[in-house]
Amino acid sequence: MTRESASERPMLEIHDLHAAARPAAAEPADSSGRADIPILKGIDLVLRAGEVHAIMGPNGSGKSTLANVLAGKPGYEVTSGRVLFEGRDLLAMAPEERAREGIFLAFQYPVEIPGVSNMYFLKQAANAVRAHRGLEELDAMEFLQLAREKMKLVEIPEALMSRAINEGFSGGEKKRNEVLQMAVLDPKLAVLDETDSGLDIDALRIVANGVNSLRSPLRAMLVITHYQRLLEYIVPDRVHVLSDGRIVKSGGRELARELEAKGYAWTRAAGATERGRDGACP
Amino acid sequence: MSDEALERLANRDYPFGFTTEIEQDIVEPGLSEDVIRLISSKKGEPAWMVDWRLEAYRRWQKMVEPHHWANVHYPPIDYQAIRYYAAPKQRKALESLDELDPELRRTYEKLGISLDEQKRLAGVAVDAVFDSVSVATTFKKELEKHGIIFCPFSEAVQRAPELVQRYLGSVVPQGDNFFAALNSAVFTDGSFVYVPPGVRCPMELSTYFRINASETGQFERTLIIADRGAYVSYLEGCTAPQRDENQLHAAVVELIALDDAEIKYSTVQNWYPGDAEGRGGIYNFVTKRGKCAGRRSKISWTQVETGSAITWKYPSCILQGDESVGEFYSVALVAKRQQADTGTKMIHIGKNTRSTIISKGISAGHGQNSYRGLVRIQKGADGARNYSQCDSLLIGSRCGAHTFPYLEVANPTAKVEHEATTSKIGEDQLFYCQQRGIAEEDAVNMIVNGFCKRVLRELPREFAVEAQKLLGVSLEGAVG
Numbered sequence: 001m002t003r004e005s006a007s008e009r010p011m012l013e014i015h016d017l018h019a020a021a022r023p024a025a026a027e028p029a030d031s032s033g034r035a036d037i038p039i040l041k042g043i044d045l046v047l048r049a050g051e052v053h054a055i056m057g058p059n060g061s062g063k064s065t066l067a068n069v070l071a072g073k074p075g076y077e078v079t080s081g082r083v084l085f086e087g088r089d090l091l092a093m094a095p096e097e098r099a100r101e102g103i104f105l106a107f108q109y110p111v112e113i114p115g116v117s118n119m120y121f122l123k124q125a126a127n128a129v130r131a132h133r134g135l136e137e138l139d140a141m142e143f144l145q146l147a148r149e150k151m152k153l154v155e156i157p158e159a160l161m162s163r164a165i166n167e168g169f170s171g172g173e174k175k176r177n178e179v180l181q182m183a184v185l186d187p188k189l190a191v192l193d194e195t196d197s198g199l200d201i202d203a204l205r206i207v208a209n210g211v212n213s214l215r216s217p218l219r220a221m222l223v224i225t226h227y228q229r230l231l232e233y234i235v236p237d238r239v240h241v242l243s244d245g246r247i248v249k250s251g252g253r254e255l256a257r258e259l260e261a262k263g264y265a266w267t268r269a270a271g272a273t274e275r276g277r278d279g280a281c282p
Numbered sequence: 283m284s285d286e287a288l289e290r291l292a293n294r295d296y297p298f299g300f301t302t303e304i305e306q307d308i309v310e311p312g313l314s315e316d317v318i319r320l321i322s323s324k325k326g327e328p329a330w331m332v333d334w335r336l337e338a339y340r341r342w343q344k345m346v347e348p349h350h351w352a353n354v355h356y357p358p359i360d361y362q363a364i365r366y367y368a369a370p371k372q373r374k375a376l377e378s379l380d381e382l383d384p385e386l387r388r389t390y391e392k393l394g395i396s397l398d399e400q401k402r403l404a405g406v407a408v409d410a411v412f413d414s415v416s417v418a419t420t421f422k423k424e425l426e427k428h429g430i431i432f433c434p435f436s437e438a439v440q441r442a443p444e445l446v447q448r449y450l451g452s453v454v455p456q457g458d459n460f461f462a463a464l465n466s467a468v469f470t471d472g473s474f475v476y477v478p479p480g481v482r483c484p485m486e487l488s489t490y491f492r493i494n495a496s497e498t499g500q501f502e503r504t505l506i507i508a509d510r511g512a513y514v515s516y517l518e519g520c521t522a523p524q525r526d527e528n529q530l531h532a533a534v535v536e537l538i539a540l541d542d543a544e545i546k547y548s549t550v551q552n553w554y555p556g557d558a559e560g561r562g563g564i565y566n567f568v569t570k571r572g573k574c575a576g577r578r579s580k581i582s583w584t585q586v587e588t589g590s591a592i593t594w595k596y597p598s599c600i601l602q603g604d605e606s607v608g609e610f611y612s613v614a615l616v617a618k619r620q621q622a623d624t625g626t627k628m629i630h631i632g633k634n635t636r637s638t639i640i641s642k643g644i645s646a647g648h649g650q651n652s653y654r655g656l657v658r659i660q661k662g663a664d665g666a667r668n669y670s671q672c673d674s675l676l677i678g679s680r681c682g683a684h685t686f687p688y689l690e691v692a693n694p695t696a697k698v699e700h701e702a703t704t705s706k707i708g709e710d711q712l713f714y715c716q717q718r719g720i721a722e723e724d725a726v727n728m729i730v731n732g733f734c735k736r737v738l739r740e741l742p743r744e745f746a747v748e749a750q751k752l753l754g755v756s757l758e759g760a761v762g
Contacts, residue, residue: 072716095713095717096719096720096722099716099718099719104717107717111708111710111711111714113714115731115733121728124728128720128724
């Protein structure tokens, strides 16, 4: 694999990002009706290759919205601001294009797709991404070899691969499967959305080990979590605290522990004084 | 994904809409006893056959077209405006396949059906029905070695009159319903299969139906008999040109399985579905029924219905023999303005009879899809069992899915289970696939094929691949 080493240019630059959720996206008949609900209210963030940043924040602060907007999930409207991925306008790309360019979102709630085998899905995804990168498609045998190697990282048994995607998977199996997909697709930027939610301590350790093994000077990671527990395992370079759609505090890994001790109320008070400053950039 | 994208996927072009220019022998539109006699004389039928047709015609005249119970809507059909016979002109009977009109050969090649025995997929014999007549049947001689008769229906009337007389109308009587009565009066061609006792048919048999002529109805008749301990797997495929008019296809299929016999009947139906505004397309009003007459006999229906403006059919099983087994596996896909009212009837008469119903309905565009199924356990059917599963998948927000299960149980030892689900192709599922780099249309195909997997795996392998592609083709441009 040949990839440029960390260049001068950051991998991801988020400038004053505002985004709103579109209510009732499932009912297009009702398009005239209700107003969008603003969620992100001016996010600034810069990530360089090799860095791991954590985003923490209370429920409703906009953590998952940030992840979804980066991945291009329908149902959100970016009202202002810019996002550059390797210098290119990320927001202009279709979701699958972002994925092929190297953005991976590990879902908080991975969906089930009945009748579609986990292995088949992964192979289709891997080949779609490879084709985009100008690599040859892997045939069944080559892919199986690659998948088996990566399955070891997160201790996924072969039996799980022949089942339908996420159907009847336990919480831990679903999250391990997300990390397996990440390992196979080899993204440049991995966004992990509450990957620790619903995991017991053993499952958490397996998932975290998998993620840590994928840390690389060429890859950036954005780890979204409510609790600092995950950050004991996946140690971030920077920690940002999100509150009401803004990054209200940024710091080193110790910030996570401080938060745990003092609670989010502390950052809201702190945020009031820091607001408006470009505190998010490392 | 956006509604427009789904819409686009649902409304893609129909690839088989071409017309073949060929000299035709056609009968003027209209229906009367004279027309029936004319059809019969063109086929050189014996007196008993023409009498049977006329009897059916007289019954039909007294019947009223059903309009109330099915969940389909269409303007009245003018039965006097339909042509009941159209056939490519042929100078004489074909001695071998080499004499087939090259234009017809090209037509079937364009449809992906090779009538060349050497080139054809090994293990599949084909009967090619073009409008009202069979134009070619492959591997006849090979099959004859095993005592198997596989030929156009018209030929069977000559070659095996005793079998035809014995079984024709024995499962679907002339007066069974309006369209079956019409078919009994005017049927033209279709396939006839007889597999003798203890013979396992060494290849898949298939009939490829093509409607070509305009203003013409196709009324084919298929009769398949599996004698004691015999086995046969049969598949039919269908296409038609793209026209603004609606054309009627009213077929009757009868299957008979004697003791320990098994018939597997598969359909991949891709009649022209009409355009996005609902102009044109085939009215596919078909009666298909099998009788498990013998002990431990088995009839299995598998259908993939993606075409036609309106599909109205209920491939059914009469489970008369003790321990006989009926199965129905169905995928019905509607897009554009298509309507489908389809399902099955499982009539349990014999003891310890078993039936399985797996129905997968997919609705996209403005399509309306209804599952209608009857499970009847008669008084003497001790130990009968049925399992039914009906799942509906909605793509977009302008389509509809409906389920009408009917259950009649007259024996307390029966065990009947019914499960039903309705789901929407989730934006979440699509996004999940896209986030992994999979294009939107590929994602829809993947989700739809996953949804249909249980049914598709019942198809013979070569056709399962074709059916999978067809589901993708039919949905292209549909997704929301």
